[in-house]
Amino acid sequence: MKKVLVTGGLGFIGSHTAVELLARGYQVIVADNLSNTRPEVLDGIEAITGKRPIWANVDLADPAACRAFLAGHPDLDGIIHFAASKAVGESVQKPLLYYHNNLGSLCNLLEHLAAHPKCAFIFSSSCTVYGQADELPIRENAPVKPAESPYGNTKQIGEEILRDGAKAHGFRAIALRYFNPIGAHPSAKIGELPLGVPQNLVPFITQSAAGLRGGLKVFGNDYPTADGTCVRDYIHVVDVALAHIYAMERMIEGKGTEPVEVFNLGTGKGSTVVEVIAAFERATGKKLQWEFAPRRPGDVIAAYADTQKAAQVLGWKAERTLDQSMADAWRWQQSLPTTAK
Numbered sequence: 001m002k003k004v005l006v007t008g009g010l011g012f013i014g015s016h017t018a019v020e021l022l023a024r025g026y027q028v029i030v031a032d033n034l035s036n037t038r039p040e041v042l043d044g045i046e047a048i049t050g051k052r053p054i055w056a057n058v059d060l061a062d063p064a065a066c067r068a069f070l071a072g073h074p075d076l077d078g079i080i081h082f083a084a085s086k087a088v089g090e091s092v093q094k095p096l097l098y099y100h101n102n103l104g105s106l107c108n109l110l111e112h113l114a115a116h117p118k119c120a121f122i123f124s125s126s127c128t129v130y131g132q133a134d135e136l137p138i139r140e141n142a143p144v145k146p147a148e149s150p151y152g153n154t155k156q157i158g159e160e161i162l163r164d165g166a167k168a169h170g171f172r173a174i175a176l177r178y179f180n181p182i183g184a185h186p187s188a189k190i191g192e193l194p195l196g197v198p199q200n201l202v203p204f205i206t207q208s209a210a211g212l213r214g215g216l217k218v219f220g221n222d223y224p225t226a227d228g229t230c231v232r233d234y235i236h237v238v239d240v241a242l243a244h245i246y247a248m249e250r251m252i253e254g255k256g257t258e259p260v261e262v263f264n265l266g267t268g269k270g271s272t273v274v275e276v277i278a279a280f281e282r283a284t285g286k287k288l289q290w291e292f293a294p295r296r297p298g299d300v301i302a303a304y305a306d307t308q309k310a311a312q313v314l315g316w317k318a319e320r321t322l323d324q325s326m327a328d329a330w331r332w333q334q335s336l337p338t339t340a341k
């Protein structure tokens with residue numbers, strides 16, 4: 001049985017990936033220090049799969065703690081690294097925390113990889129590295145633009161650390177650049193658990209529809225797009241999770257063609273904010289209260305993925321629709337307590 005470490009495995013994408021790994025017979029170790037999630041996610045993973053992953057509450061940004069933890073797992077076949085702080089706005093307020101946490105944990109894990117170069121390594125990156133791309137859809141060889149936030153910068157620097165580390169130490173890695181992961185597992189046993197007021201569009205929509213928040217504010221309606229609102233590539237979190245299995249198995253089977261391969265994870269379809277609202281109302285029958293508000297600083301006008309490389313090289317493509325994502329997100333929201341946190 002192959003053994004895989006999922007860091008941040010109690011988080012949004014990490015928990016959905018742990019479910020897909022367990023369903024395929026992998027032994028799963030989850031490392032998560034609960035900085036942005038709750039331990040009950042383990043119960044949700046078990047409820048779906050009938051298996052409970054081993055969970056280590058470890059701060060991977062602490063070199064000694066990370067080293068001691070990994071010393072107990074010299075036989076890992078793969079590491080899927082999700083653990084990171086990921087709130088764009090918070091990263092502007094607390095850049096040192098973001099650089100320490102996101103880059104420190106990555107470097108500590110890569111020390112293990114340098115000593116165990118056969119271990120597959122999948123890095124959670126982001127379409128944020130492209131900034132406002134010059135061409136749409138965005139291809140993997142599009143230029144990386146100066147980051148708009150310390151969070152985005154940690155993803156850009158993270159990819160550079162992978163490349164420099166692979167060159168010096170002979171390990172390999174795959175970086176997956178997520179577009180906008182949304183939705184929840186159709187069982188409604190796991191999903192997105194934003195702590196505090198959601199910064200992202202879809203969890204704000206579901207909390208507003210559940211009466212936990214006021215009406216949705218749509219940030220800007222004067223962009224050069226079909227209806228004046230920003231365009232994003234919203235991809236179901238289960239599709240994103242499955243891509244990690246494809247990427248890891250590509251590495252375990254030694255099929256990589258360069259030390260660090262990069263793939264976009266998107267649907268290839270852009271949707272405006274107003275189209276997302278319409279999809280939510282169509283998929284759930286719920287009427288959403290919303291109004292236009294001023295633009296949000298740092299927002300790019302439009303971003304959606306060129307999906308050819310992931311399809312041709314990974315053999316993966318997104319299967320779920322925007323409406324399915326909305327229905328699954330709403331079913332998950334309805335399973336949560338009705339008191340705002």
Ligand code: WQD
Binds near residue numbers: 218
């Ligand atoms: C989407 C659109 C907003 C909230 C960020 C990170 C990215 C990834 C996903 C971590 C934008 C609009 C939003 C609201 C709104 N995070 N919006 N009202 O900014 O594309 O991506 O989150 O990996 O790295 O950059 O996602 O969901 O915040 O915004 O109008 O209350 O919805 O202006 O156009 P974003 P988002």
